Amino acid sequence: AQSVTQPDIHITVSEGASLELRCNYSYGATPYLFWYVQSPGQGLQLLLKYFSGDTLVQGIKGFEAEFKRSQSSFNLRKPSVHWSDAAEYFCAVGGGFGNEKLTFGTGTRLTIIP
Amino acid sequence: DGGITQSPKYLFRKEGQNVTLSCEQNLNHDAMYWYRQDPGQGLRLIYYSQIVNDFQKGDIAEGYSVSREKKESFPLTVTSAQKNPTAFYLCASSSGQGYNQPQHFGDGTRLSIL
Numbered sequence A: 001a002q003s004v005t006q007p008d009i010h011i012t013v014s015e016g017a018s019l020e021l022r023c024n025y026s027y028g029a030t031p032y033l034f035w036y037v038q039s040p041g042q043g044l045q046l047l048l049k050y051f052s053g054d055t056l057v058q059g060i061k062g063f064e065a066e067f068k069r070s071q072s073s074f075n076l077r078k079p080s081v082h083w084s085d086a087a088e089y090f091c092a093v094g095g096g097f098g099n100e101k102l103t104f105g106t107g108t109r110l111t112i113i114p
Numbered sequence B: 001d002g003g004i005t006q007s008p009k010y011l012f013r014k015e016g017q018n019v020t021l022s023c024e025q026n027l028n029h030d031a032m033y034w035y036r037q038d039p040g041q042g043l044r045l046i047y048y049s050q051i052v053n054d055f056q057k058g059d060i061a062e063g064y065s066v067s068r069e070k071k072e073s074f075p076l077t078v079t080s081a082q083k084n085p086t087a088f089y090l091c092a093s094s095s096g097q098g099y100n101q102p103q104h105f106g107d108g109t110r111l112s113i114l
Helices: none
Strands: A003-005 A009-012 A019-020 A025-027 A032-038 A045-049 A057-058 A064-068 A073-078 A088-092 A103-105 A108-113 B004-007 B012-013 B017-027 B033-036 B043-051 B055-057 B064-067 B076-080 B088-096 B109-113
Touching: A003 A088, A003 A103, A009 A019, A009 A073, A019 A108, A019 B109, A025 A073, A025 A088, A032 A064, A045 A057, A045 A064, A045 A073, A073 A088, A073 A103, A073 B076, A103 B043, B012 B017, B017 B033, B033 B076
Parallel strands: A009 A108, B012 B109
Antiparallel strands: A003 A025, A019 A073, A032 A045, A032 A088, A057 A064, A064 A073, A088 A103, A088 A108, B004 B017, B017 B076, B033 B043, B033 B088, B043 B055, B064 B076, B088 B109
């Protein structure tokens, strides 16, 4: 069965500092990986996705993520965070054909301090 | 603009009562999903439907029911058999044309017990 682990429940970062959110997955074949962001009381918005090809993927709002098969990781990064980045971030893994379900991690809440 | 509309935003249920959450999409997507979100647990899949008149149970289907009579609509009924229904419910859709299509989310319905 596929699974996702986000080891950090809560991270606090100063505005302008760099950010890395960790995501580790378990899946028996080539995974399809996603990062979503959720503001309080809202739905989820897709930041970026990885299916194949270049292991460094660019997303919206200046985010990027790197797929490392050897480490089963798909960490999200941003070089300089803005106060508006404060939100909850979810990593998700999907399977191949016939397995369109996504499995989500438990999320990482990001707090930005001035 | 195309999107997913969930209603109502807030819903209260009395003991022994069934309640129905609405989800409508105008994205012409084939696949639709219902998730339950509890603090610290991420998103858990309740039901999903990949085509009209067909749906499958997700990981936590007990106490819930759905229907998919129209492509654009996927209502979720929380029955009296669901003993702990207080949660944030999210509806999502995807084009379903392949297993690598990202899911688009509505803004959610928060259900509470009176």
